[in-house]
Amino acid sequence: MNVLITGAAGFIGGNFSRYLAARRPELNLTLLDKMSPYSTMAPIQPLLDSGQATFVRLDLADFERLAALFGEKQFDAVVNFAAESHNDRAIRDSRPFVSSNIVGAYNVMEACRIHETRRMVQVSTIEVYGEQAGEVPWFTEGSPLNAKTPYSASKAAADLLVRSHMLTYPDLDVALTHCANNYGPWQFPEKLLPLAVTNLLRGRKIPLYGDGLQRRDWLHVLDHCRGIELVMDREERGLLAGADTDPSQLPIFDFSARMELTNRELVGLVASELGLVADEWISYVADRPNHDRRYLINPAKAERELKFRPSTSLEQGVSDTVSWYADNRSWWEPLVARNDRLEFDWTGFSR
Numbered sequence: 435m436n437v438l439i440t441g442a443a444g445f446i447g448g449n450f451s452r453y454l455a456a457r458r459p460e461l462n463l464t465l466l467d468k469m470s471p472y473s474t475m476a477p478i479q480p481l482l483d484s485g486q487a488t489f490v491r492l493d494l495a496d497f498e499r500l501a502a503l504f505g506e507k508q509f510d511a512v513v514n515f516a517a518e519s520h521n522d523r524a525i526r527d528s529r530p531f532v533s534s535n536i537v538g539a540y541n542v543m544e545a546c547r548i549h550e551t552r553r554m555v556q557v558s559t560i561e562v563y564g565e566q567a568g569e570v571p572w573f574t575e576g577s578p579l580n581a582k583t584p585y586s587a588s589k590a591a592a593d594l595l596v597r598s599h600m601l602t603y604p605d606l607d608v609a610l611t612h613c614a615n616n617y618g619p620w621q622f623p624e625k626l627l628p629l630a631v632t633n634l635l636r637g638r639k640i641p642l643y644g645d646g647l648q649r650r651d652w653l654h655v656l657d658h659c660r661g662i663e664l665v666m667d668r669e670e671r672g673l674l675a676g677a678d679t680d681p682s683q684l685p686i687f688d689f690s691a692r693m694e695l696t697n698r699e700l701v702g703l704v705a706s707e708l709g710l711v712a713d714e715w716i717s718y719v720a721d722r723p724n725h726d727r728r729y730l731i732n733p734a735k736a737e738r739e740l741k742f743r744p745s746t747s748l749e750q751g752v753s754d755t756v757s758w759y760a761d762n763r764s765w766w767e768p769l770v771a772r773n774d775r776l777e778f779d780w781t782g783f784s785r
Contacts, residue, residue, distance in 0.1 A: 435460070435461050435510045436461075436464065436507055436509045436510050436511075437454070437461050437462065437463050437464070437509065437510065437511045437512070438464045438466060438503075438507065438511070438512040438513070439451050439454070439463065439465050439466065439512075439515065440467070440494060440512070440513070440514045440515060440516040440538075441516030441517060442465035442466055442467050442478055442489070442515070443465075443469060443474055443477075443478060444472070444473060444515055444516070444517075444519075445616070445618075445621045445625075445655070446515050446557065446655055446658060446659075447467070447513075447515035447516070448474070448476075448620050449477065449620060449655045449656065449659055450513065450515065450659045451463065451465055451477070451487065452477055452478065452480075452481065453656060453659040453663070454663065455486045455487060457663070459486065463488070464487065464488050464489075464490060464509070465481070465482075465487050465489045466489075466490045466491075466492055466516070467491065467492075467516070468491065468492060468493040468534075469491055470530075471772075472520075472624075474620065474622070475489075476620070476765055493538075494516055494534065494538030494539075494542060495534070495538055495541065497545070500541055500542070500545050501545050501548065503545075504546075504548070504549040504551070505549060508549065509546075509549070509551050510551065510552045510553070511551070511552060511554070511666055512542060512546055512551055512553070512554045512555070513554075513557065513666060514538075514539060514554065514555065514557060515557050516534060516538055516542075517531075517534055517557075517589065518530050518534045518585070518588075519559070519585065520585070520624060520625070521583050521586070521722070522624075522778045524583060524585035524588070525583070525584060525723060525724075526778075528585070528588070531584060531585055531588040532588055535585075535588035535589055535591070536588050536591045536592050539592035539595060540592070540595050542554065542556075543556070543596065543599050543606070543608060546606060547603055547606045552607060553607045553608075553609075553666060553670075554606070554607070554608040554609070555608075555610075555611060555662060555665050556592065556596045556609070556610050557611050557613070557662065558589050558593050558596075558610055558611060558612050558613075559586065559589050559612060560573065560612050560613060560651065560690075560731050561586035561589065561726065561729065562579050562580075562586055562589050562593050562612065563577050563578075563579065563580060563581075563612075563729060563731070564586070564726065564729070565726045565727055565728065565729065566726075566727075566728045566729045566730060571730075572731055572732040573730065573732065574682060574688065574732050574734075575612075575686040575687065575735055576680060576681050576682030579593060579594070583726070593610060596608055597610070597681060597684060600673065600677075600684050601673070601678055607670055607685075608685070609665050609685040609686070610684070610686045610687075611661065611662060611665055611688070611689060612687075612688045612731060613653060613658050613661070613690070613731075614650070614651035614652055614653040614693075614730075614731060615651060615653065616652075616653055616654070617652060617653075617654060617655065617752070617755055618654050618655035618758075619758040620765075621655075622769065623766050623770055623776055624777075626697060626700065627700065627752070627755065628755075628759060628766070629641075629776060629777065630700075630701045630704045630705075631708075631756050631760075632759060632766055634705060634710060635708070635759065635760060635763070636770075639715050639716060640701045640704075640705075640715055640717065641717050641718075641719045641777045642697055642698060642701065642717070642718050643720070643725060643780075644718070645698075646696060646697045646698035646701075646716065646718060647696045648697050648726070648727055648728065649695070649727070649728040649730070650695065650696075650700070651690050651692075651693065651694050651731060652694075652700070652748055652751075653689060653690055653691045653693070653744060654691070654746035654751040656745075657691060657744035657745060658689055660742070660744075660745075661687070661689040661736060661742050664736070664740040664741070664742055665685075665687055665740065668739075668740060682735070687735060687736045687739070687740065687742075688733055688735065689733055689736055689742065690730070690731045690732070691733075691744040691746075692733070693747075693748040698712075698716070700752075701716065703748075703749070704752060707753055707756040708756065708760075719777070719779070719780075719781075720779070720781045720782075721780065722778065722783075723780065723783060
């Protein structure tokens with residue numbers, strides 16, 4: 435079975451590549467990435483060295499080269515992780531997000547359709563649902579898309595293209611997933627949890643936007659990988675009745691561990707793991723523009739239809755992640771050295 439994993443040098447794509455290679459050594463894996471400044475070969479290099487996978491450097495916006503790769507490899511399944519994913523950078527310059535997240539996803543779907551790939555999984559984000567209103571207990575696969583930021587809007591645009599392909603080309607077996615905030619090893623240290631860990635390990639305070647009370651839902655990356663594998667292996671059922679008007683009937687699956695914390699509580703766990711008092715190591719800074727206050731998804735559909743169950747508690751996952759960054763300074767120290775401070779200063783920002 436030939437499997438293509440795009441965005442394989444990113445955080446989730448790299449973890450999924452390692453996860454799948456370990457669990458399914460019989461698969462022929464092709465790992466693809468365009469290698470942006472936020473990509474890293476470190477997690478997948480052992481797979482290439484051992485011959486478990488091959489690597490292709492390719493920008494998904496280049497449809498001609500992508501189509502040629504599909505023609506050569508005849509993939510049975512494709513999992514598309516490739517995306518620009520940092521809200522802060524999208525506010526500064528959203529053009530790369532449009533290219534990778536919209537054009538790239540469209541090109542992958544079209545290559546799958548033209549070359550009759552058996553199955554595609556498009557990996558999206560909880561943020562396409564926007565900010566959670568006070569009377570809304572959680573988002574589900576049927577919730578309306580209400581993206582508020584340039585990053586989440588680019589992912590929501592790709593979601594709509596995926597839904598249109600599901601309904602227009604029923605022979606194209608494409609599924610769509612959304613997920614709670616991921617954390618774990620190999621995450622680029624500009625994101626909240628690794629930023630907190632690496633700052634503390636360098637004796638620096640943790641910058642928290644606004645009052646730090648934004649609420650987020652957290653899922654360990656390896657639990658997310660298990661969910662993606664379940665979607666990739668699911669039994670094909672075709673489109674259900676009513677799917678044209680009810681997106682919850684489409685092959686869309688939302689993953690969560692039902693673990694919601696404020697950003698302040700999360701960095702408190704990180705500080706505690708390092709034997710520090712969080713209040714002494716937090717610096718409250720200007721909030722970023724249009725910052726979602728809260729979002730939470732209900733994984734009931736994935737639990738019911740895919741038997742999805744996360745296996746890592748938040749406390750254990752944070753502990754393991756802090757230990758991983760403490761033990762792998764040789765990986766992240768050169769990354770932070772490129773830019774002494776990875777956090778953004780939004781003081782006085784207007785446009």
